[in-house]
Structure formats: structure tokens, C-alpha cells
Amino acid sequence: MDTKVLSSGVRYSNLPESYIRPESERPRLSEVSECENVPIIDLGCEDRSFLVQQIAEACKCYGFFQVINHGVRLEAVDKILEVVHEFFRLPVEEKLKLYSDDPSKTMRLSTSFNVNKEKVHNWRDYLRLHCYPLQKYVPEWPSNPSSFKEIVSNYCKEVRELGLRLEELISESLGLEKEYIKKVLGEQGQHMAVNYYPPCPEPELTYGLPGHTDPNALTILLQDLQVTGLQVLKDGKWLAVKPHPNAFVINIGDQFQALSNGRYKSVWHRAIVNADKARMSVASFLCPSDDAIISAPKSLAGDDASATVYRDFTYAEYYKKFWSRNLDQEHCLELFKN
Ligand code: OGA
Numbered sequence: 001m002d003t004k005v006l007s008s009g010v011r012y013s014n015l016p017e018s019y020i021r022p023e024s025e026r027p028r029l030s031e032v033s034e035c036e037n038v039p040i041i042d043l044g045c046e047d048r049s050f051l052v053q054q055i056a057e058a059c060k061c062y063g064f065f066q067v068i069n070h071g072v073r074l075e076a077v078d079k080i081l082e083v084v085h086e087f088f089r090l091p092v093e094e095k096l097k098l099y100s101d102d103p104s105k106t107m108r109l110s111t112s113f114n115v116n117k118e119k120v121h122n123w124r125d126y127l128r129l130h131c132y133p134l135q136k137y138v139p140e141w142p143s144n145p146s147s148f149k150e151i152v153s154n155y156c157k158e159v160r161e162l163g164l165r166l167e168e169l170i171s172e173s174l175g176l177e178k179e180y181i182k183k184v185l186g187e188q189g190q191h192m193a194v195n196y197y198p199p200c201p202e203p204e205l206t207y208g209l210p211g212h213t214d215p216n217a218l219t220i221l222l223q224d225l226q227v228t229g230l231q232v233l234k235d236g237k238w239l240a241v242k243p244h245p246n247a248f249v250i251n252i253g254d255q256f257q258a259l260s261n262g263r264y265k266s267v268w269h270r271a272i273v274n275a276d277k278a279r280m281s282v283a284s285f286l287c288p289s290d291d292a293i294i295s296a297p298k299s300l301a302g303d304d305a306s307a308t309v310y311r312d313f314t315y316a317e318y319y320k321k322f323w324s325r326n327l328d329q330e331h332c333l334e335l336f337k338n
């Protein structure tokens, strides 16, 4: 391959060897059906106890749901989609100035998942940004396109509001005080992955992102409306999540699985690629502060504290472990089991 990234403007006619999964790990796309009943939660609903009940149900049975009337302005969404498309259309030399495969960098353009740890690569480029506090990180963000910083900062602010509101609802849905989870998670970090999945010559043989769970607390995913690609694992089957207009897909991350003592599942999901069209998604992650202690509260642990599924850990400890591995290994939370 000529460059480090896939988004070089060259259309590949063959899938390079290093992207080909062994037969047993392939996506088997013909066996995937559409998820017909993805919960869609209307956050404009004024009946709070009904909302809380819907969230509880969705987190328990699915680990993911979509939200509408979420308070993020349509204009903010349209603008970010436009500017990130523009970013990925920049000449490859321009993008490569931002390239790094070091996961500890707070701003980088990269490819696949963790190129130095993985055996098989994934058909994805991504721009990864730290987004909170904005004044600390915005200066290092791309300045080309020139409107990037302003548009992405505005989007980040609105998405953060939404995320914190969802955390209040999730807290209540676990029978905890509204503010409980936010207090435990401390001053939360916010990261963004702008994912770009170019057209792929052989979608049956590879992934954009293989099955994984997100290591953070909560993920707010903006999906391309035109091109599908997100799939979630439900009752042992992979199901395609069709984008709903003006909705975000929310998924519970590993930290909520631990905090809820396993009641809420950090959902397994993956991104598949397609032959004809590039697909984009913008994932925003809320992350506990580094020193937040992740521990199931007594009310969820039962009488005996040893009944917690996971031992206490700090988020910093978890995050370090997560990035020291690759996505195909045993689930990272397994390493924190009691
Ligand atoms: C992620 C992710 C899914 C998608 O970035 O963690 O799962 O549809 N993305 O791009």
C-alpha cells in the first residue's frame, strides 16, 4: 500500500492481504437481518417516569437505543457532517500531517484500530480528538477546513449536554439519585472518533470495525443517513441498525456495565463496509475522569459487597489496559472480574 491511510483518493480493486480475516471471523453478511425494533426514545416526552422506564428497558434488553428530540440542533448536525466529509476529501498529503499510530496522542488521524497491536487490519480511517475542556484541546485540532474548529466545538458542546442528560436518566433508571452517576464519574472527559470507511472491494472478507464494546461510559453515535453499516449483537445474532432520521444511536459502554453490576450490558457492535459508497460516522464518547473509581453502588451489589461482578478500578487503569490490547482478544472487562 502506498500510504498509511486508506482515504488517499485511490480506489482499490483488490482487498490487500493484511485486511483479510480468516474464514471463521468473517462477517457473513447474508446471515444478518435488520433490527426491526430498535428502541426509539423521544426525549421531548414530558412524562419523566415513562422516560426513565423506557431507558431502563432499553439498557437492560438491548444496551443501545436511539434518541429523537434530543436537543442537538439539526444545523449543528448538518454542519459537522459537511465539515468532516470535507476533511476526508482533503489531499492525502494534507491529512498525513496529522497521522499517528500512538493511542496516547490527544489529536491524531489514524487508520484501522490499533495498527501496532492487531494482526489483521480494518477498513477504516479515523480522526480522533479529545474534546473536553474545549479550550485546552481545540488549538491542536485541524485548522483545515478553516471552519472545522468552530463547527466541531459547537457540536461537542451540544452533544455533551445530551450525554449528561442521558446519564441522569440512566442513573434514575437504576434506582439511584439523578446526580449519582455524574458525581461518581467526576469531571468527565469527552473524545470523538470521526470514522471514515471507504468503499471496499471485498466487504465479505473484512470489517470497518470488528465486534467490540466501547471502553468508556456512554457513546453518542451520529450515523450517515445514506449508508448503513452499524450492526449490534442481540441474543447471539448480528443485527443491522438502520439509521433513523434526526436520531442518535446511544450505547452503554463498559463503565456502565461495571457500575450497574452487570445489569446493563455494554453492547457488542461492529461496523461493516460496503463496495460502492464511503460511509462516515461521528462517535462521541463520555469518559469518566482518570481518577474516578468505578464501583457498583451498594444498592446494586446486594448485601454482600463481594457480590459485585467486578473489582473496583480507576478509569485510568481500565483505559490503559484497553489500549494495550487489540479488539479481537478477550473482553477487557473480563480482566477486572472478582
Ligand atoms: C466506534 C464505533 C460504529 C460506526 O467508533 O466505536 O463503534 O458505526 N463506530 O462507525
Ligand code: NI
Binding pocket: 212, 213, 214, 269
Ligand atoms: Ni464502538
